[in-house]
Structure formats: C-alpha cells, structure tokens
Amino acid sequence: MKKYAHVDDDDEVDDEAAAFDVLDSEAASHRKHTGGPGPDMPEAEQQQGGQQQQQHSLTSFDELDEELERVPLAADRKPWLCKGVQHRVVVAVLTAVLLVIVVVASWAAMANNVALAQRLGELTAGTPSPTPATQQQQPIVVLVSIDGFRADYLARGLTPNLSRMAAGGARAPAMQPVFPSATFPNHYALVTGLYAETHGIVANTFYDPVFNATFRYTLPADATDARWWAGEPIWNTVVKAGKRAYCAFWPGSEAAVQGIHPSVYLSYVPLAAELSNTKRMQLVLEWLGEDVATRPSLVTAYMSSVDSAGHSYGTEGPQIDLAIQQADAAIGVLLDGIAALSVPINVVVVSDHGMTDLSPQRVVFLGKAQAASLLPANK
Numbered sequence: 170m171k172k173y174a175h176v177d178d179d180d181e182v183d184d185e186a187a188a189f190d191v192l193d194s195e196a197a198s199h200r201k202h203t204g205g206p207g208p209d210m211p212e213a214e215q216q217q218g219g220q221q222q223q224q225h226s227l228t229s230f231d232e233l234d235e236e237l238e239r240v241p242l243a244a245d246r247k248p249w250l251c252k253g254v255q256h257r258v259v260v261a262v263l264t265a266v267l268l269v270i271v272v273v274a275s276w277a278a279m280a281n282n283v284a285l286a287q288r289l290g291e292l293t294a295g296t297p298s299p300t301p302a303t304q305q306q307q308p309i310v311v312l313v314s315i316d317g318f319r320a321d322y323l324a325r326g327l328t329p330n331l332s333r334m335a336a337g338g339a340r341a342p343a344m345q346p347v348f349p350s351a352t353f354p355n356h357y358a359l360v361t362g363l364y365a366e367t368h369g370i371v372a373n374t375f376y377d378p379v380f381n382a383t384f385r386y387t388l389p390a391d392a393t394d395a396r397w398w399a400g401e402p403i404w405n406t407v408v409k410a411g412k413r414a415y416c417a418f419w420p421g422s423e424a425a426v427q428g429i430h431p432s433v434y435l436s437y438v439p440l441a442a443e444l445s446n447t448k449r450m451q452l453v454l455e456w457l458g459e460d461v462a463t464r465p466s467l468v469t470a471y472m473s474s475v476d477s478a479g480h481s482y483g484t485e486g487p488q489i490d491l492a493i494q495q496a497d498a499a500i501g502v503l504l505d506g507i508a509a510l511s512v513p514i515n516v517v518v519v520s521d522h523g524m525t526d527l528s529p530q531r532v533v534f535l536g537k538a539q540a541a542s543l544l545p546a547n548k
C-alpha cells in the first residue's frame with residue numbers, strides 16, 4: 170500500500186466512478202480478485218501470477234450507455250435519458266462526425282535516454298559494451314482508451330498530461346469512429362482493424378437471427394462467449410508471436426477469440442468497480458515492471474469515467490471537466506511511472522467516439538413532419 174501513498178485516489182466524479190473510490194484496503198482486495206502480481210506478494214507467487222493466464226471474476230460497461238439503448242425513439246419521450254439528471258441536456262454519441270480524440274504519442278521514456286547515452290558512450294569509447302537490459306526487448310505498446318473523450322476536450326486547458334504526450338509525440342486532430350459510434354463496436358474495431366459488420370459486434374446490444382440470441386454488452390456471459398467476437402484482436406496476434414499481452418479491460422478481452430485468451434486479462438465485473446482510473450494505471454505499471462521473462466509486449470487499459478460523466482451531465486460544465494481532469498491525471502500517473510522504468514515503452518491513447526448534447530428544442534416529431542408533407546410518404 171505504501172507504494173501507492175503518493176497517489177490521490179479521490180479522482181472520480183460520478184455515481185459510477187464513486188464506486189471506484191477505493192479504500193485503503195483496495196490493493197489487497199484487488200490482488201485477491203486478480204490473483205496477479207502485487208507489490209506485497211511473495212516473489213514466488215508473483216512469478217506464478219505472471220506466468221499463468223489469469224482470469225478474474227466480472228461490472229458493466231457504461232450503465233448509462235445501456236440506459237440510452239433502452240430509450241424508445243417515440244417523439245413524446247422526455248429527451249433526458251439519464252436517471253437523476255432531471256432537466257439536464259441529453260448526451261448521445263454523434264455519428265459520422267469527427268469528434269473523437271486520438272492522441273497517439275510515442276512517449277520517450279527515461280529508458281530511451283539512458284539507452285541513447287549508452288550508445289553515445291560506446292561511440293566515444295570506441296569499444297562495445299554489454300547490451301543494456303533496456304535493449305533486450307522490443308518496445309512495449311501500452312494502448313489506453315478514454316471512453317467518450319471528445320476531441321475538443323483537449324482544447325479546454327484541462328489535460329496537461331495528454332498535452333505533453335502530444336507535444337513529445339504525435340497527435341491526430343480527431344478520429345472518425347466506425348458505425349455505429351458506440352463503445353463496443355468501436356473498441357473492438359480498434360483492436361481488430363475491422364468494421365463492425367466484419368468483427369461481429371455491431372452494437373452494444375443487438376439480436377443475432379442466426380444465433381437466435383441477443384448480445385448484451387453488460388452481460389458477463391456475452392463478454393466471455395467467443396461466438397460473438399470475430400476477427401483477430403491484436404492481443405491474439407501478440408500471443409501467436411510468442412509474446413505476452415495483458416489487458417486491464419477492453420471489450421473482447423475476456424473471450425477466447427480464436428481459442429486464445431490474452432496472457433492476463435481482467436473481468437470487468439466486478440473489478441472495474443474496484444479499480445479507479447489511477448489504480449488501473451498503477452496496475453499497468455506493475456505489469457510493465459515485471460521481469461523481462463514475463464514482461465508483456467502489449468498492454469491495454471480502459472477508462473469509462475469521462476463517458477459516464479458526459480452521459481450524466483452533458484459535455485459542458487464542472488462535472489465533465491472534472492472527469493476530463495481526472496482521466497488526464499491518471500494518464501500522468503502512467504507517464505510518470507513509465508519514466509521511472511528502464512523499459513522502452515510506446516503509449517497510445519485513443520477514444521472510441523465523441524458525444525454531443527441534445528435538447529428538447531431540437532426534437533423532431535415525425536407525425537407532425539409527415540402531416541406537414543415533409544415526408545415522402547405523405548406525397
């Protein structure tokens with residue numbers, strides 16, 4: 170626990186995130202659930218944990234997303250969707266518009282500087298030196314998703330850590346999500362390179378006439394049922410290459426796609442509720458700090474709190490701004506932790522879709538529109 174003493178755990182904002190506010194006993198609880206290596210575990214146990222595939226018991230992705238799914242399209246429906254948020258604007262994902270953040274930054278870890286200094290030393294001395302440990306492994310890729318982080322959130326002056334990534338690496342102005350611009354189709358597109366109609370996750374919730382069954386992204390049974398998940402997620406590619414892939418949440422990571430699990434993965438239910446954004450980044454850092462024999466080549470991590478705050482409170486206001494700041498702070502923990510490791514690491518931060526506010530003033534009543542001969546059916 171003392172290892173975490175410098176980290177502010179009060180970094181969450183909404184009801185869902187409040188559940189992430191983990192007490193001091195969290196670390197032990199987390200290790201109990203994960204069975205994974207932790208700072209206080211005996212070394213032998215850590216090694217065992219690092220070498221085995223680890224499945225951890227299963228919460229729901231974005232309960233508010235599901236609420237959005239359930240709302241009928243009837244025109245007389247009150248347009249605000251989220252519980253306990255009376256008279257607030259409705260927020261929904263925006264399709265086919267460039268509203269998604271993509272920050273891709275090659276983070277120059279301190280290790281790279283060390284390696285460079287060593288290479289320079291070789292040149293100066295004119296004699297070869299033993300290969301540094303930092304050069305014995307290909308750089309690790311850490312892929313982090315901040316759900317529902319709209320591209321222009323980066324312009325609010327609230328994200329110093331994402332900004333320093335962009336300044337030290339590269340940034341895309343935005344990303345166009347695949348259709349539909351929902352969490353599951355896009356996250357799985359990101360790791361398979363496939364559109365939704367090909368990778369199979371065509372919505373957060375959908376009916377499949379062949380299976381005569383409905384996929385529900387909130388159901389742990391569907392998260393782990395490989396029949397829904399097609400294509401080849403990147404962690405499978407890594408495992409097939411004889412390397413290790415660790416997933417601190419990602420849609421699809423709990424299913425044995427192609428019969429293959431990530432080397433380590435977490436069950437969203439119940440662990441997401443137990444792991445704040447900061448805790449997730451600390452877990453990633455633990456993984457990155459593993460011995461070179463078990464150290465992963467790919468790590469994925471996922472944060473839902475910005476999406477949740479947007480759905481609950483809209484895309485403007487103190488709540489979403491706080492969520493943005495807290496997600497950025499978690500990224501800061503990750504970056505600072507990586508800088509302290511003697512491991513070459515590339516960090517890629519993405520989002521899955523944007524978000525926009527709706528309002529009662531912009532509701533279109535189809536019946537009235539038809540009566541006004543605005544629809545072909547009335548002509």
Ligand SMILES: [Zn+2]
Pocket residue numbers: 316317351352353476521522
């Ligand atoms: Zn999402």
